[in-house]
Amino acid sequence: MTEPLISLRNVSKHFTMDRDLLGRTTSVLKAVDDLSLDIYPGETFGLVGESGCGKTTVGKLLVDLYEPTAGEIVYNGVDLAKVSAKERRRYCRDIQLIFQDPYASLNPRMTVGDIIAEPIRVNRLQPVEKIDDRVGYLLNAVGLSANYRNRFPHEFSGGQRQRVGIARALAMEPKLIVCDEPVSALDVSIQAQVLNLLDDLSEEFGLTYLFIAHGLNVVKHISDRVGVMYLGKLVEVAPKRELYRNPLHPYTKALLSAIPVTNPALRTKRILLEGDVTSPIDPKPGCRFAGRCYAKGECVGCACDDEMPPLVEVSPGHFVACYLHPGAR
Amino acid sequence: MTTSDTTTTSECPIILDVKGLSTDFVMKRGTVQAVRDVSFSVHAGEVLAIVGESGSGKSVASLSILQLLQPPGRVVAGEVRYRGQDLLLLSKREMRDVRGNKISMIFQEPMTSLNPVFTIEDQLTESIRTHMKLDKKAATERAIEMLRLVGIPSPEQRIKEYPHQMSGGMRQRVMTAMALSCDPDLLIADEPTTALDVTIQAQILALLADLREKIGMAVILITHDLGVVAESADRVVVMYCGQVVEEATAQALFERPLHPYTLGLLESIPGMEDTEDDGQLYMIPGMVPNPLNLPKGCAFAPRCSWAIDRCASDMPPLVELEDGRKLRCFVDVTAVEPAAPACAPAESAPAGPTPAGPSPAGPASGEVRA
Ligand SMILES: Nc1ncnc2c1ncn2[C@@H]1O[C@H](COP(=O)(O)OP(=O)(O)OP(=O)(O)O)[C@@H](O)[C@H]1O
Ligand SMILES: Nc1ncnc2c1ncn2[C@@H]1O[C@H](COP(=O)(O)OP(=O)(O)OP(=O)(O)O)[C@@H](O)[C@H]1O
Ligand code: SF4
Ligand code: SF4
Ligand SMILES: [Mg+2]
Numbered sequence: 001m002t003e004p005l006i007s008l009r010n011v012s013k014h015f016t017m018d019r020d021l022l023g024r025t026t027s028v029l030k031a032v033d034d035l036s037l038d039i040y041p042g043e044t045f046g047l048v049g050e051s052g053c054g055k056t057t058v059g060k061l062l063v064d065l066y067e068p069t070a071g072e073i074v075y076n077g078v079d080l081a082k083v084s085a086k087e088r089r090r091y092c093r094d095i096q097l098i099f100q101d102p103y104a105s106l107n108p109r110m111t112v113g114d115i116i117a118e119p120i121r122v123n124r125l126q127p128v129e130k131i132d133d134r135v136g137y138l139l140n141a142v143g144l145s146a147n148y149r150n151r152f153p154h155e156f157s158g159g160q161r162q163r164v165g166i167a168r169a170l171a172m173e174p175k176l177i178v179c180d181e182p183v184s185a186l187d188v189s190i191q192a193q194v195l196n197l198l199d200d201l202s203e204e205f206g207l208t209y210l211f212i213a214h215g216l217n218v219v220k221h222i223s224d225r226v227g228v229m230y231l232g233k234l235v236e237v238a239p240k241r242e243l244y245r246n247p248l249h250p251y252t253k254a255l256l257s258a259i260p261v262t263n264p265a266l267r268t269k270r271i272l273l274e275g276d277v278t279s280p281i282d283p284k285p286g287c288r289f290a291g292r293c294y295a296k297g298e299c300v301g302c303a304c305d306d307e308m309p310p311l312v313e314v315s316p317g318h319f320v321a322c323y324l325h326p327g328a329r
Numbered sequence: 330m331t332t333s334d335t336t337t338t339s340e341c342p343i344i345l346d347v348k349g350l351s352t353d354f355v356m357k358r359g360t361v362q363a364v365r366d367v368s369f370s371v372h373a374g375e376v377l378a379i380v381g382e383s384g385s386g387k388s389v390a391s392l393s394i395l396q397l398l399q400p401p402g403r404v405v406a407g408e409v410r411y412r413g414q415d416l417l418l419l420s421k422r423e424m425r426d427v428r429g430n431k432i433s434m435i436f437q438e439p440m441t442s443l444n445p446v447f448t449i450e451d452q453l454t455e456s457i458r459t460h461m462k463l464d465k466k467a468a469t470e471r472a473i474e475m476l477r478l479v480g481i482p483s484p485e486q487r488i489k490e491y492p493h494q495m496s497g498g499m500r501q502r503v504m505t506a507m508a509l510s511c512d513p514d515l516l517i518a519d520e521p522t523t524a525l526d527v528t529i530q531a532q533i534l535a536l537l538a539d540l541r542e543k544i545g546m547a548v549i550l551i552t553h554d555l556g557v558v559a560e561s562a563d564r565v566v567v568m569y570c571g572q573v574v575e576e577a578t579a580q581a582l583f584e585r586p587l588h589p590y591t592l593g594l595l596e597s598i599p600g601m602e603d604t605e606d607d608g609q610l611y612m613i614p615g616m617v618p619n620p621l622n623l624p625k626g627c628a629f630a631p632r633c634s635w636a637i638d639r640c641a642s643d644m645p646p647l648v649e650l651e652d653g654r655k656l657r658c659f660v661d662v663t664a665v666e667p668a669a670p671a672c673a674p675a676e677s678a679p680a681g682p683t684p685a686g687p688s689p690a691g692p693a694s695g696e697v698r699a
């Protein structure tokens with residue numbers, strides 16, 4: 001069995017919402033709560049879930065933009081909290097983030113060439129005289145002409161700008177790229193270009209991806225394994241085909257049933273979630289999905305309202321956190 | 330929302346009539362004609378979708394309608410009649426009254442339209458108080474109710490937060506709450522659900538449908554999600570390079586797309602079929618032409634598999650077909666087989682291997698390769 005490239009072990013990220021007069025926390029928002037996840041070298045792990053469930057927070061924890069409230073992040077077998085400053089810098093180079101918004105994430109005053117050259121220069125990844133070549137190479141790698149290096153971001157289309165973001169991430173020679181909704185803002189024909197590109201690059205550069213997205217068809221296309229989050233928790237993890245064929249968690253089923261399709265013949269019966277969206281602020285004990293779960297009634301004698309079910313393996317590689325499945329009880 | 334009630338809405342009066350709208354960006358390097366002679370109309374209570382490639386002028390068209398263009402952008406021709414009155418002739422003050430009261434807009438980039446230094450409460454109640462003449466307490470109550478409707482949990486607590494404390498999708502929904510808080514007559518929603526998962530997206534679309542039912546709100550829905558279009562729009566306008574290239578009811582467009590660009594668009598959607606092979610996705614060959622240097626004839630010609638000689642030299646007019654559809658193309662794609670594209674600019678060839686050929690619904694495979 002290969003070792004994971006990176007692991008989150010019981011990681012939490014909480015934000016304080018309110019304090020009493022003595023400064024003690026009285027209300028917390030549990031953006032990510034006791035979450036464990038392994039990502040293996042060379043795989044693309046798709047992360048989906050309700051808006052606000054903590055996906056971006058997971059991404060920011062991985063690229064070290066957030067410090068975990070609890071738990072550890074283990075990279076190549078080493079606990080990140082215990083590494084030296086030098087090793088930490090190395091880590092920050094290995095793990096790169098592609099931002100959701102191509103418009104906002106590129107400095108409008110810098111040429112595309114400078115945007116890509118900067119991380120190479122700052123981290124001394126190439127001798128000075130080689131930087132130009134490297135920039136040209138990276139532009140070509142993402143399917144842009146090297147002549148584009150003197151242009152400014154606003155002169156590019158959305159899809160081209162997204163590729164510039166990818167070239168900048170590649171400039172760091174990363175091992176893992178966290179893609180936070182890299183295609184949500186793009187129209188379908190440009191989405192296809194970017195997805196095909198990520199696919200090719202993973203082969204060429206041996207990259208590992210954490211791919212956060214709302215488009216379930218996009219996730220299905222690009223991922224090897226998929227994790228489904230609900231309110232700060234992973235509720236289901238499975239190889240992609242297994243997940244789409246045989247979703248087990250009631251939330252996953254609802255999610256898959258709600259995909260809008262252009263062909264009415266392919267439209268399946270929607271599972272509509274009743275009630276208000278559950279809040280991550282001071283969550284009640286019990287299953288995080290209990291407030292909206294339409295299957296709770298079937299779960300006779302389950303502790304749905306008392307304790308969060310653990311994530312258990314119900315078939316090889318298929319994990320689910322729901323009492324309906326034997327093993328969780 | 331369903332597509333089946335198109336007949337009812339098209340019998341409703343036209344509330345917005347855009348005629349020959351053209352918008353330019355004049356820059357040192359040249360002029361970008363972002364919107365070129367665009368016409369469409371919206372009936373009361375109707376959902377009109379605008380789709381089209383990134384950069385095709387969808388956002389600029391909607392900003393033009395509301396007089397929200399930033400220089401160097403300028404409307405150079407056309408009229409925008411809202412309930413009979415040309416909005417382009419209104420003063421800044423009159424226009425401000427229309428915006429928010431009668432017509433409101435959800436902007437494409439919530440981060441740029443929410444003010445980072447004010448709480449959500451400040452921003453929501455301000456617009457509610459100015460337009461609905463409510464006192465502070467009533468405005469806050471209304472704001473909390475709106476946040477609940479767009480699916481923000483614990484709205485009483487979250488209303489006190491700043492935009493950066495919310496997730497991307499939550500910020501987008503705050504924008505929606507703001508736009509809907511004054512019961513608009515017409516909503517222009519520019520990519521309102523891009524940052525949302527499908528269950529919350531469904532909730533937002535249901536909310537729009539509900540308001541349409543209750544207060545007869547009409548919607549211009551700008552989106553690149555063709556699934557959303559199929560499920561919630563009555564009619565669709567397809568744009569390419571600043572022009573309308575096709576207009577049809579949603580049902581007709583998906584059943585029988587007629588413009589080669591529309592065909593390519595439908596073909597690029599990653600499918601949900603349970604296939605073993607997740608190979609390369611279909612891509613429309615080539616790239617959107619440089620807006621500073623548009624082709625003389627049909628703007629889609631350099632990428633079109635159906636192009637004939639005259640496509641490169643003559644601009645096809647937008648013609649109305651018998652069944653009320655509109656189309657800007659010389660060729661009848663239902664009758665003619667596609668040939669290889671005339672030319673696909675070398676620099677624009679997408680990275681990686683050529684896409685897999687499209688399925689039988691689209692152009693014949695193989696021949697589309699750049
Ligand atoms: N800096 C912060 N301060 C306070 N709360 C925060 C902060 N960052 C995130 N949160 C909260 O943590 C929760 C998870 O946010 P996150 O951005 O991770 O969600 P997400 O899954 O990426 O959602 P989306 O799909 O809408 O982008 C949200 O309730 C959000 O408001
Ligand atoms: N401030 C500006 N200066 C120069 N050109 C501009 C400016 N704003 C927009 N444009 C140009 O106008 C054209 C239309 O842009 P618009 O934003 O309307 O596209 P869109 O259809 O909304 O695309 P997207 O799907 O990416 O949002 C593009 O070619 C764009 O480059
Ligand atoms: S554990 Fe109970 S409440 Fe939670 S998803 Fe399963 S059935 Fe529903
Ligand atoms: S066939 Fe000609 S007119 Fe029609 S889209 Fe293609 S290039 Fe344009
Ligand atoms: Mg996010």
Ligand SMILES: [Mg+2]
Nearest residue numbers: 387388389437
């Ligand atoms: Mg736009």
